[in-house]
Amino acid sequence: MLGRRRRGGPDLAGKVAIVTGGGSGIGAALTGALAAEGAQVACADIDLPAAQRVASSLLGGPGTVRAVRLDVTDGAAVQRVVDDVVAESGRLDLMFNNAGITWGGPTEMLTPEQWNAIIDVNIRGVVHGVAAAYPVMIEQRSGAIVNTASMGGLVAAGLITSYVMTKHAVVGLSLALRTEAAGHGVTVLAVCPSAVETPILDKGSVGGFVGRSYYLASQGSSTAYDADRLAQDTLAAIGRDQPLLVVPRRSRITWRIQRLAPGLTNRLAAQFIDRQRGQLRPEG
Numbered sequence: 371m372l373g374r375r376r377r378g379g380p381d382l383a384g385k386v387a388i389v390t391g392g393g394s395g396i397g398a399a400l401t402g403a404l405a406a407e408g409a410q411v412a413c414a415d416i417d418l419p420a421a422q423r424v425a426s427s428l429l430g431g432p433g434t435v436r437a438v439r440l441d442v443t444d445g446a447a448v449q450r451v452v453d454d455v456v457a458e459s460g461r462l463d464l465m466f467n468n469a470g471i472t473w474g475g476p477t478e479m480l481t482p483e484q485w486n487a488i489i490d491v492n493i494r495g496v497v498h499g500v501a502a503a504y505p506v507m508i509e510q511r512s513g514a515i516v517n518t519a520s521m522g523g524l525v526a527a528g529l530i531t532s533y534v535m536t537k538h539a540v541v542g543l544s545l546a547l548r549t550e551a552a553g554h555g556v557t558v559l560a561v562c563p564s565a566v567e568t569p570i571l572d573k574g575s576v577g578g579f580v581g582r583s584y585y586l587a588s589q590g591s592s593t594a595y596d597a598d599r600l601a602q603d604t605l606a607a608i609g610r611d612q613p614l615l616v617v618p619r620r621s622r623i624t625w626r627i628q629r630l631a632p633g634l635t636n637r638l639a640a641q642f643i644d645r646q647r648g649q650l651r652p653e654g
């Protein structure tokens with residue numbers, strides 16, 4: 371476990387962290403939040419210039435941020451980044467397996483390459499991060515593995531079926547590993563937000579799918595959650611040693627209703643998907 375500071379979150383001054391997908395959105399917000407608390411962060415992204423922009427924006431502390439090019443689908447490369455950080459800093463306190471991609475659209479239109487890509491980034495990418503970081507944390511008898519899953523890792527949502535599959539895998543991995551890791555002094559958290567205001571909302575469209583409007587409609591909201599707020603929530607959840615972070619509150623209620631009335635929520639979800647299917651924009 372990480373030591374606590376007075377406000378309830380973990381004491382992050384001088385802690386050593388890696389954030390995958392740190393060049394944009396939630397990863398950039400996590401990098402900023404960690405640096406603001408005085409952590410030493412490796413901001414790792416397949417898009418090196420994006421990671422460098424995040425690092426440059428945080429020059430001057432209180433923490434330190436180093437940009438690293440990393441493709442999380444390459445297990446050896448993830449291992450190298452972890453090895454380099456441990457060689458340089460002597461430890462690894464926080465591993466944020468956050469890089470992710472999405473596909474939205476009719477499942478029958480997904481190509482084998484698209485299925486493989488989402489499995490490679492969203493599942494294998496997290497597995498690679500765990501495989502590299504967990505032994506280090508077992509050895510030092512402390513550390514936190516934080517996997518960015520999604521509300522889609524807890525509830526079913528059609529038209530983003532491949533994404534939901536990968537995020538359920540991330541939740542399962544996180545919850546199961548957490549029970550093993552506790553005995554080694556290591557904690558595991560799965561972060562499960564609904565729509566967060568990041569570029570991913572407009573990525574991964576298949577067959578005229580409009581991600582942003584789908585995600586907002588699915589949560590009955592006109593705005594997405596703020597990435598910086600999610601980063602703060604995440605640090606607080608680490609401090610409380612939570613297994614899951616589900617935000618916003620409305621989504622916690624949805625999740626609870628689904629568990630209480632699975633048949634009803636499945637029927638409502640099917641009706642929602644029918645309406646959404648009618649809103650696919652034909653590609654010209």
Ligand SMILES: NC(=O)c1ccc[n+]([C@@H]2O[C@H](COP(=O)([O-])OP(=O)(O)OC[C@H]3O[C@@H](n4cnc5c(N)ncnc54)[C@H](O)[C@@H]3O)[C@@H](O)[C@H]2O)c1
Pocket residue numbers: 390391392393394395396397414415416417420440441442443468469470471472491495518519520521562563564565566567568569570571573
């Ligand atoms: N934004 C949301 O609504 C939302 C909701 C729930 C969960 N998530 C999850 O949050 C995580 C971060 O997404 P985001 O919303 O910040 O999106 P984003 O697109 O803004 O950022 C994703 C980052 O991951 C990087 N990346 C993609 N493939 C990579 C790879 N192979 N190796 C290393 N880096 C790679 C991208 O370059 C990008 O910088 C993802 O796992 C996503 O599934 C997002």
